[in-house]
Amino acid sequence: DGGITQSPKYLFRKEGQNVTLSCEQNLNHDAMYWYRQDPGQGLRLIYYSQIVNDFQKGDIAEGYSVSREKKESFPLTVTSAQKNPTAFYLCASSIRWGTENTGELFFGEGSRLTVL
Amino acid sequence: AQSVAQPEDQVNVAEGNPLTVKCTYSVSGNPYLFWYVQYPNRGLQFLLKYITGDNLVKGSYGFEAEFNKSQTSFHLKKPSALVSDSALYFCAVRGILTGGGNKLTFGTGTQLKVEL
Numbered sequence: 239d240g241g242i243t244q245s246p247k248y249l250f251r252k253e254g255q256n257v258t259l260s261c262e263q264n265l266n267h268d269a270m271y272w273y274r275q276d277p278g279q280g281l282r283l284i285y286y287s288q289i290v291n292d293f294q295k296g297d298i299a300e301g302y303s304v305s306r307e308k309k310e311s312f313p314l315t316v317t318s319a320q321k322n323p324t325a326f327y328l329c330a331s332s333i334r335w336g337t338e339n340t341g342e343l344f345f346g347e348g349s350r351l352t353v354l
Numbered sequence: 355a356q357s358v359a360q361p362e363d364q365v366n367v368a369e370g371n372p373l374t375v376k377c378t379y380s381v382s383g384n385p386y387l388f389w390y391v392q393y394p395n396r397g398l399q400f401l402l403k404y405i406t407g408d409n410l411v412k413g414s415y416g417f418e419a420e421f422n423k424s425q426t427s428f429h430l431k432k433p434s435a436l437v438s439d440s441a442l443y444f445c446a447v448r449g450i451l452t453g454g455g456n457k458l459t460f461g462t463g464t465q466l467k468v469e470l
Contacts, residue, residue, distance in 0.1 A: 341448035345397035
């Protein structure tokens with residue numbers, strides 16, 4: 239079955255530590271996204287990538303970093319510079335933007351990060 | 355910039371009764387509108403979308419949504435609610451990212467609670 243796999247599902251981190259969240263997709267989608275979800279705030283875009291070896295900052299990129307070395311993979315690193323990292327992180331993908339692309343995103347199951 | 359408002363944090367409805375979850379939007383140009391559903395500690399699942407055409411859009415699990423251009427609304431509806439419909443519902447509007455690509459801007463979500 240095609241889909242998006244995020245790991246780990248739950249992660250605990252001590253303050254000052256970097257942590258990397260994995261996102262892998264086998265939908266053959268060009269575009270991938272990372273969103274952060276906080277209670278009562280909806281989803282906010284952290285980073286996105288339209289194609290391999292290219293990515294752009296979203297609305298709340300400070301304290302985060304990403305890479306896109308393979309089409310299937312878009313890992314997110316939460317660095318120690320992120321002031322409030324405890325949140326639910328969602329990875330998504332879509333076909334590349336174009337006239338045929340109506341914008342639907344496909345989401346993974348999420349990773350819940352807790353900073354102790 | 356595009357935006358979405360979901361004015362109700364929570365909607366309570368009795369099983370078997372019709373339900374409505376409200377959404378209003380603001381966007382330049384023609385709106386591409388979406389509804390997603392999220393169950394606890396899970397990713398978002400696509401329900402339906404409005405791109406163009408008929409103002410009444412039918413989606414998954416018996417849900418439908420009514421697009422109203424003059425009121426800039428896209429309310430989610432279901433004729434007969436089920437307890438299993440209890441979840442967090444997000445409205446989203448498509449925007450265009452710098453350099454192309456889709457950005458979905460999400461509302462803050464509405465918790466639907468269906469009771470026996």
